[in-house]
Structure formats: structure tokens, C-alpha cells
Amino acid sequence: MKNIIKYSIACALTLSMSACKKDWLDRQSQTLLVNEQVMNDPKLIVGLLANFYDRLPTDASLTSRWQQHTSYDDAVWSGGGNAGDEERNNIVQYATDRWRIYDYALIRDINLAIENMNAVGNRLTADQKLQFEAEFRFLRAYNYFEMVKRMGGVPIITTQLLIDDKGDVAGLRKPRNKEAEVYDFIASEIDAIKDVIGNTGSPTRANKYTALALKSRAMLYAGSLAKYNNQLPSPITLPGGEVGIPANRAADYYQKSLDASKEIINSGRYSLYNGNPNLGENFFEAITKKVGNPEVIFAQDFLQTKGRNHAFSYDNIARSIREDNLGSSAIAPTLNLVETYDFLNGDAGTLRNRTADNSDYIYYDNISDIFANKDARLYGTVIYPGTSFKGSPVQIQAGVMVWNAATNSYQTVEGNLGSIYGPPTFPNGDGGLLTGASGPQRSAQDVSNTGFYLRKYVDPAPQSSNRGRQSDMWWVRFRLGEIYLNAAEAAFELGNTPEALTYVNTLRKRAGFPDNSLTTLSIDKLISERRAELAFEDHRLWDLIRTRKATEVWNGSTTSTTANLYALYPYRIVRPGDAARHNKYVFVKLVAPRFRTPRFFQIQNYYMSIPQNAIDANPLIVRNPFH
Template structure:
């Protein structure tokens, strides 16, 4: 039997070879073979395997893999080289595809092996290890079902008997609802057996509850909103589509799981920094004394477990490595979804309502005054700083010729105008230059402020948050709203808004559209956007492929310094909103994108697998 875990363990072991008598040579045990009994009775070896399994959990976008996809939707665009992500004519049906049973196979093998060979493990050790493996398997099934719909539920090793007949190994797809039900039942079964209290890198009771809350919310949304479509997306045997009458049950489970975490006191919203924008940034990125993060994929420079996310995405003018990039840059679309603290629309005010003249600001950052503090914690915008350094964001100058303004811009970053003052910021924006923002904004969330983190030699050990308490508040709010418990839903949402600077009880009424916007601004760049739009069944409306639909296009904000000598407006700042340069195709999400296509090789190997709709 091929045991990949043995290769992993052998790579980590230092084999000590002791001297032996010449006559014992043929009787020595091989120093390179490890028996089943050795593996499954050694807690350290099992823990090493678990670490490998945690690292193999899939994610569409995360800091060490897939992060470029942040620029494929409407949170950001691609300002780096090779801008294919700015020209996505339509999302391919294979996008988000996942049909990987290798991790499930390894987990099933591990569960059976612990039970069979783990004779010297204590009962408590066997219980905890088995519970952790089942959690990981449930997590993997959630990643499968949210992409593919119903998949075969395999919980035992499938072993070929070499009879020439593979049909005993060929399982049909389970119903989509059955997979979600399996996830819930597994998490219920293991949550009190996981141990790892206080850990934010290994599963514990609250991690299981967090996964359950998210999965049940997805299931409830599909049960409700898929069935509200003019033509619900289904398959005859339920492999795709969840009956509408299941929505209440799923929402109830999502709410109960989130409430148990919130009410436990085991986690609290991060509120340690009086600067609310910095506080929100720290809530996601700070590793020490942060009780908001429930589970993260951690990295550690000292162990050479690092990634290049900061190197590839730091603001151009403050990068530490001349070859660093500024690839993923947030869009104006996202910026304007952060409301003003008086509750008004987040649309930035760059023109007067009466005559359409520019609004003149004393400083670039003034146009963002009194905005939701989560904006500052997520995005670097004009007039702000990073690592204590000003991030110069200025597109050029507007020179008054007596009757109108003329644009003057430069491809030389940091260049001065003829008056000796700044013409173009060291961080752009630029209309055509690469590796500098084309939108007028840069990422702050997940950009590592540690010295040398944006260099090739050091890189970053910023962690990737899988679950945090802020999401649980939003899960609880949405589920409560769907269950008609509006007062509770308002309380959960307003708690998060108050942390962002809004007055207490800032929202008096609530609807699903408001919940959708709160998730957009709270969870931006945390790998939620595409999955949220899919489960609400509005992705095809938001990204409809039309250039006249502002949601399907990417927009930019360009600041200019006014050059108007002798006039009170001289030296002030005005802003232009424009379609983002280098962005060439509106996003198009088709009905066939709600469930990814199944590769033909899978169907060839197992004729019992039915295709997803529209493929």
C-alpha cells in the first residue's frame, strides 16, 4: 500500500545510526522503514500528518496561493504585468472546479489506521486525533459542495480488488443537501472531542462551530434563493438544488452555531487600538493578543514558512525591493460601498450638485472624511500612510487656462511640476504603467508592516484568517434576519458598525441588501465575495457582462492638485472618477457558473457521475 504520510515523516526525521557488531549485520532493522505500528502510536508523527492536512485545505484565494484572483471580481483589478485578469470575457465553467479526493482518501486511511494500529495511544489521544481528522474531512467536503454541488460522500477507503470490475468503487453523487447534512452531523459529533482549547491554528470546539455556521448559512441561502429564481437550478435527483422547505432548518443551525461562539466569551471583537481604522487592520493581521481570530493558516519566518503577498502587492512608493510589485489594487466600486458615518451612501463627493463644478479639498484625504473606519483598515487611499510613510497618490495637476482645466500627468513617478511642487505621486496612479496602481488605491489588509516583509530575501509571515468573530456576527445577523428575528439581527450588525465608528444602534431597519453590503465591507479580501454572490443567486445580475452596468466594470479615482495662481483654489485637490484604465471587459457570470463543470476524465472513470446544469 502506498503511504504518502511515511514520506512526509521520513523527510522530517533524523536517523541516528549506532554501531553494531559485524555478526548482527543481517539482523538489523532497516533504518529507512517505519511500520504502521510506529506511525500510529507516535503522537508526534500523527501531529505532523495533521499539519500537512491543514496545509492542504483548499481556498480559492489565500496569501500563499491563488491571491491573484482577488483581481478577478469587483473588489480589485490587476495593476501588475500580464493583465489577463482585466480582460475576462466570461468566467469559464471550470472556474472554481474542485474534485480532489486525495485529502479525503488520506484522512479515511488515517482514521482506519488509528483505530487498527493505535494500540498504545491513550483513549483520549485516539478520540482527539480522530475528531480532528473528521473535522478536516468535513471542511474538505464543504469546499467541494460549495463549488460542485452534491459530490460522492466517501467515508471509507475504496480498495480495488483487481477483479477487472471497477463498478464497486464507482459511487454516484449524493444530493447537495445530503452533503451539507453530513457536514453538520460530523461537526456536531466531534466538536466536544477536539480539544486544542485556545488554539487558532488547530481545530477546537469553536472552529467546528464556525465551520458549521458558515456551511449552514450557505445551505440555507441556496434553499431559499435558488428556488426564487424564475428557473431554479436543479438536477432531477437533487445533486444540485436544495428544497425550499429546508431553508429554515439550515438558517436555524447557522444562527445557533454562531450564537454559541459569540455567547461563549471565548472570543471577543478586537478593540485594542483607539484609532478605529488601525484597529480594524489589526483585528485581521495581529497575531498576538488577538482574540477575534478563531482559526488561521499561520506562517513563520523563523521556520522559513513565508509567502510573497506583501512583496507582490505593497504600495509602489513604499516598497523595499526595487523588483517588488503592486499587482492587486482595490477599485472605486468597493471604496464607495463604505458608508459615511451619518449613514449616507458611500459615494464619494467630487462634484457639486448645483453646477457640476469640482469640489475642492484642502488635502487628498479629506474626500474620505467621516467614512466607515473599515475603509482605512482595508485600503490605502490618497493622503494616508503605511509603515509611517506617506503613500503619495496623485495622478497629476489640473492647470487653469482661464476658462477650463488642462490635465498634466507624467509617467515619471515622483516628478515635480514646473512650480516645483509634486506632479505625480511616487505611488501613481498611472493610466498605462504596470506595477503601480491603475485605480488610485492600494491594499492595506494583509499587507505586512514588518520591516523587510516586502523584500524577496525575507518575505512575510502574515497569517491567513480562515474564521474570525466578525464573520460570526454577520452570519448570526443574516440567519436571524431570514428567520424573522430582526431585533437580534440588528444588534449583531450594529455591534460591528459601532466598532467601525458608527453611532450605537446606527441602523434602525434591516434587509438582506444591507446585510450584503455589510459583508462586502467587513470581509473584503477574505475570500467571501464570490461565494456570497453565488449563494444569494445574484452573481449573474451583479456581473452581467454589460458595460452600462457599473457593477460589472471597474472604476478608479484620480486625484489632482489644482494649479491656479492667485486664486483661492490654487493648491487644493480635486478628483476624477473614471473607468479604470487597462480594464477591458465587463465581468460576465453565467448561470452555468453557479456550479462548476466536472472534468470529463471524472465522468469517464465513473459513468454514475452526472454533469452539472448548463455544461
Template sequence: MEAIKEDLGNNATSKTRANKYTVLAVQSRAMLYAASLAKYNGLMAEPVVTAGNEVGIPAAMASDYYRKSLAASKELMSGPFTLFKENPDKGVNFYEMLNKKTGSEVIFAKDFAVGLKVHRFAHENIVKSLTEDNEATSGISPSLSLVESFDYLDGRKGTLQDRDANGNYIAYAHIDDIFKNKDARLYGTVIYPGSSFRNTAVSIQAGVATWQNGAYQLVTAPELGKQLGDELGTANAGGLWTGFDGPKDDAQDVSNTGFYIRKFVSDAPAASARGTSAANWWPWFRLGEIYLNAAEASFELGQVSEATQYINTLRERAGFPANSISTLTMEIIRNERRVELAFEDHRFFDLKRWRLAHIIWNGAENDPNAVVRGLYGYRVVRLGHADHGKFIYARVKPSRFRRARFFRLANYYSAIEQKVLDNNPKIVRNPLH
């Protein structure tokens, strides 16, 4: 690719044909992957390798790969692309960056066009109340773990404050108050209670909370609430019992976690209808990733000040104050990749190349990263109390997600079928298979 990149031209106006900048983007990513595999596989107590080095990159090669990745990233960042900043609303801006076929951030994308080639991502993932087709579904329920990875703008970790220090529910005046002052990328990525889509408020509320015997009882269905008596019905007059958009436990056509995906779900008319479907593009490479690649490579090479600048540039676009990170760590870089690139097909491969997949997805039923959890909001019905009409939240483990995610060491490389090995004795079996 290095040999041919100048032959491809440098026409940056085309986002759908490979050019010099596409090559640089591939180099930026591929060299970073090679470098991190060389480093982190070598740091394992028992590296995942084969005796003949068919699998495994020598640790001594890591620095050279990091330098090559950084060089490609810098050339791209000095080119014709800029971070998307067309909308002053930073949350909406982050959504529009990938939903609008405009702007200067996308480097290379798979394109679609109504009447020619479309996709059904909106059909399969749009908010239930906004479906335009009776067969449309809401397949992806973002996890609470992902939502909490988006930090607060004042620098606090992103853990949502559903309980106080004494373990009591915290009541909020509005159902979306618990998400206030968060990284704007959360709004651009996830639809949460109290937010909107297509200029329409979503109806996400699990049920009502009533005060019974000195504690809140969480009621998740209208018919159960009505059984609690006329007094409760009067107290809740005009209030919502349960949201049309859920969340519901173990349902396939509505959110199970209390969240819907926003990123990549087209807001165009009829995008969720089979007869029309969606035509927003799928970006293979964009400048936001290149900034993250540059940050990681420079950090690994000891150029911490430079790496911090790249990270802070992305965070500032997301609403953080300038220079919000003063002491950069690899943990911060990894979290920035998680929130910036959520649902863009990076997380799985990032955890593999850092050799963290078996640690994060460890199969433990009490691990918040291994287990998909949700957050259900309830409207408080408690006459005469300051919390009446406010909202509390409960952490849940939806039963639809049967088991914790479990990534075995053998999953770092695929098994090769025995008949393939039999047909070619020169092919070496992958490690741990």
C-alpha cells in the same frame, strides 16, 4: 463534525489547531450557505438544479439550516472570543486585528513564522515606494466600487463627492479630505491618497489640473506639465507633479485605480523582501464573520431586532454611533459583509449563494460593479483662484482592466471533464454544461 466536536477539546488559546470552536465556525458558515442556496436558488425563475437533485437543495430545508447556523453562531458568540478593540484608533484597530497575532477575535488561522514558513503577500502588494525588493510589485488595485461601499459615519451612502450638483469638480484643501468621516474599516482595508503605511505618507497623486479655456485640463505626467510654459512651472513651484505611487494607467507595478490594499499587507520590517517575507497569519474564521452569519440567519428567520443588534455591534466598532441602523434590510446585511470581510475570500461565494453573481457581474461595460474603475486625484494649479493648491478628483476606467466582469449562469457549478463522465456513468453532468 457535530458528533466529534466535544472530542476536539475547547482550548481557545490555540488559533492554529482545530477545536470545538473551529467546528462551530464551520457549522455557522456551512449551514448559512446551505440555507441561502435552498432559498435563493429556489427563487430564481429557472433554478440551477439537476433532475435527480444532485445539484440543488429543496427550498423547504432553508429554515432548518438557518436555525442550525444561528445556533452555532450564538454558541460561539457566548464563548471565549471577543471583537478586537485594542487600539482606540478604529481604523488602525481594524488593520491590526488581522495583522497582529494577538487579541481574541481570530478563531482559527493558518500561521506563518520567519525562518520556517512565510508568504509573499506583502512582496506582491505593498505600496510601490515602500518596496524592499527590486522585484516587489503592487498587484492588487482595489476598485472604486469597493471604496464607495464604505458608508459615511453620518449615515450617508459611501458615494464619494467628486462633483457638485452642476457637474463641476469639488476642490478639497487636502488630498484625503474626500475620504473624511468614512467607515473606519476603509482605512483598515485600503490605502488611499493622503493616508500612510509603516508611518510613512504614501505618494498617490495622478498629476496636476490646470485651467485651460474655461475647464480643467488634467495632466498626468511631469514632462507634459512643463510643456505648458514657465508660468505654470512657477505656479506649481514646490508642489508635486505626480505621485511616485501613481496611480498610472495600465501599469503592473503600481496602482491602476488610485488605491492599494492595506488589509493583510504586513508592516513588519523586510516583510516585502524575498529574503525575509511576511509571517502574519491568514484567518480562516474570526468572530466578525460569526456576527454577520448570526445577523443574516436571524434576519431570514424573522428575528429582525436580534439581527439589527448584531449589525450595529460591528458598525459601532467601525466608528458609527450606537444603533446606527434602525431599519435593517438584506441589502444592508450584504453590504456589511462586503466591507467587513473585504479580501477575506467571502465576496465571490456570497454572491454565488445569494444567486446574485450573474446580476452583479453582468458583463455590462457601464455597470460600476461589473467594471473596475478608479479615482485619480489632481493638484490644482490656478494662480489667483481659491482652488489653487487644492485637489480635485476624476473617475477613470483603467485600461488594464480590459473587460467588465461577466459571470455566466453556468459558472455557478463547474464543468466536469468528459473523460471523468466517461469513466463513471453514475456521475451526472452539472447544469448548464
């Protein structure tokens, strides 16, 4: 049916007895467009595509569900807001619909667009039709990937489902495809469209390499599921294959992922960003710089001049450098994440705050010294004590530790933000800084609870955290850094460790490590490298799910060092007469004070529950295991 609305209007006599114009009932709407108009105008088709791009799902981005970044182990919630946000620090267990996406509205709209264009797009050239159809199919494949990684196999629908003249819907009911079939469909769609999709060089519309990046990621996920799900004591499966990929498919999927990754890497179209000699700033720019950035393959962009902006920087700017903010500092990175970043000499990333025999603190001359010679990706991701943002120091100090000779111990003193340890509040104080203007503080809102602030994706532009102006920082969906890691993991799983090491070490070298800094690999090390490189880019959850490690890492134990989330509180030492300690800095590791409940990921969380209304409408849909 054509999308034409004709108005049935009863023309009433007015005082002047004017009559209705005879053509009123046949007048076309001035605000609604019919299919023929849309599907014969390339600009209108691009507008339709823009709508679909904006609807691409994600678990956590800059505009959609960004609070979810604090629901795992890379950050805790340090903002204000409602009780629902604070509950992110008290997740007793993850709900079985928490990451659910069953978006057949988007699938329907894409299918309808393809069919309408081919049916009525008579003024489009054959090349235009081919290119637009390829772009629609990419978006459909992307959405199927977002569904299958959450739900397992879902029905693959590629045409309109129309009710017959009798109103019988039985023929419209489709069963779930096998999990492997959905991944195979994604791969075949990419293969079919990659050479005709066009948009060469665009970072915001899909092109050949965007399509290959989707294949690189999706096939890596499929390979991981085929391997690691089958290594569980009781693999998660359904009799019809809707859940569970046979183990013998793993190598094929890993090879497809590796081939797609290498085609991108070897194309010369993209390169790792190396535009800033400061390695920490360079890594920050690799994700956030929008002009002349050769690393970004595909991003959701925003533009101030067009009124397309968002409040991510408003909500997450560090406390002491707020602009006109009422809130801030919501995402507080954890010590768990910070210690993921290795030292450049090859030592593990654990920060040294106590002597080897645990008899005393380690005393640092400068508050940033504990982080010296760390992986530069840490600086590009996290604001830690002793660093700056927007040209201003972010003052992070929890308090002072005052030596008591009588008890042979320290007394910890903490104060208000920006307070001084001196008269009149502290008559015997030395007049130095007590608590930094950015905390951390144990229970206050809108100030870090962990001793760290987010740097990645926070906009450094002036006034970008203002309520009125906000930010047009883009959200990166694919970049070359991920593709190197996808290639490394796929090569490793295929038994080619030397090739895998080449890819990983290339990224590590950009972060300041020497050549060939890694000589051995394991899946755990690869996942750790992904965590360091891709933090807050919506990968952590899915990496633990696809390798079936989520139940180990987030095991709900009160004694687990991975299920509990930690903070690092710096203190200035007040110990006059002891030159080796006075005015030095020490660091205390503690469970983040606002964090309440260990992360607990259960076996039923590996696949989300199918919506009950979908099951009610279609008896052919089977439930996922444990639901």
C-alpha cells in the same frame, strides 16, 4: 499493506571481494515510516495533520491563488508578471472550471489516516484516538464544504475504497449525493466531534469553536441556496437532487447556522478586537495581529524562525515604500469597493467629487478630505490618498489640472512617478508635486491603476517585503467578525430583524458608527456589510453565488456600474489667483484604465463542471446543469 519498502539490491563483487551483509535485504528504510510508527506517535500524527491543514482549499489566500482577488470586483490587476495575470483585467467570461475543487486525494488520505490509526494505534490512549479522529473528521468536513459550495452534491466517501481480488472496480463507483445530503453530513460531523476535538484556545488547530464556525458558515450557505436558488425564474436543479436544495429546508439551515453562531458568541471564548483607539488601525490589527488577538478563531499561520513565510507583501506593497522589490502593487482595490464603506452620518459611501448640478468639481483642501468620516474599516482595508503605511506616507496623486483662462477649462498634466511640475520640463510650472511616487498611472505595471493600494494582509514589519526575508503574516480562515454577520443574516432570514440589527450594529460601532446606526435591514445591505467587513478574506464571490446575485452584479454590460471596475484619480489644481481653488485637490472617477472587459458571470457558473476524467471513470456521476 504496510508502508514498508524493502530494497532488492544485487550485491556485486568489488575489487576487494567484499560480500553483501546478510541482513541487507531485511533492513528497514531510515527515511520511510511504517503505519505502526506514525500512528503510535502523537508528534508524528500532528505532523500528518499539519500536512492536511496546509492542503485545505481556498479560492484565494495569501499563498494559494492570491491573484484571484483581482478576478472579481474588489480589485484589478496592477502588477507586472505574465500575460495570464494581465488577462484578469480582460475576463470575457468565467470558465466553468474556474473554481472547481474535486479533491478526493485529500479525502482518501484522511480516511486512510483514520482507519490506520484505529487499526494499529495500539499505544495511543482512548482519549488520544478520539481527539485525533475528531480532528481528521473536521478536516474532511471542511474539504466537503469546499467541494459542495462549488460542485453541488458530491459522493460522500468515509472509508477506503479497495479493489477486490478480481480487480472489479464496479463496487467502488459511488453516485453523487444530493446537495442537501452533503450539507447535512457536514452538520452531523460537526455535532459528533465538537465536544471531543480538544485544542482549546488554539488559533491554528481546530477546536470546538472552529468546528462551530464551519457549521455557522456552511449552514448559512445551505439556507441561502434553499431560498434564493428557488427564487430564480428557472431554479437550477438536477432530477436526483445532486443540485438544488428544496425551499422548505431553508429555515432549518438558517436556524442551525444561527445556533452555531450564538454558541460561539455567547461562549465568551472570543471577543471583537478593540486593542487600538485608532479605529482604522484597530480594524487592521483585528485581522493581522497574531499575539493577544481575541477575535481570530482559526488561521493558517507562518513563522519566520521556522522558514515558513510567503511573498504576498512583496507582491502587494505600495509602490513608493518598496524595499528591495522588483515588483509590487499587484492587487489594486477598486472605487467600487471603496464606495461600499458608508459615511459615519449614515450617508451611502459614494464619494463626492462633483457639485450637485455637476457643473464643477468639489475642491478639497487636503487630499484625504474626500474620505473624511468614512467607515473605519476602509482605512483598515485600503491605502487611499493621504494615508500612510509602515510609518511612511504613500504619495498618491495622478497629476495636476492647470487652469486655462482662454478656454475656460482645465488642462490635465500627468508625469513620471515622483515628478515635479516645474522647470525644466514644465517652464511655467509652480514647482509643486506633479505625480505621486505611488502614482496612480494609467498603463504602467507595478503601480496602482485605480488610485488605491491594499492594506489588509500586507505586513507592516520592517523588511517584510524583501525577497529574502518575506512575510509570516497569517491567513485568517474564521474570525468573530464573520460569525456576527452570519448570525445577523440567519436571524434576518428567520424573521428576527431586531436580533439581526444587534449583531450588525455591534460591528458597525467598532467601525465608528453611533449606537443603532442601522434601523432597517435587507439582504442587499447585509451583503454590503459583509463586503465591507470581509473584503479580501475570500467571501465576496461566494456571497454572490449563494444568494444568486452574481448574474445580476456581474452581468457583462458595458454600461453596468457593478460589472465595470472604477478608479479614482486625484489631481492638484494649478490656478494662481483663485484662492478658493489653487493648490486644492479634485478627484476624477473613471473606469480603471487597464480594465478591459466587464465582469460577466453566467448561469452555468453557479456550479462548476465535473471533471471529465471523473465521469469517464464512473458512469454513475451525472453532469451539472448547463455543462
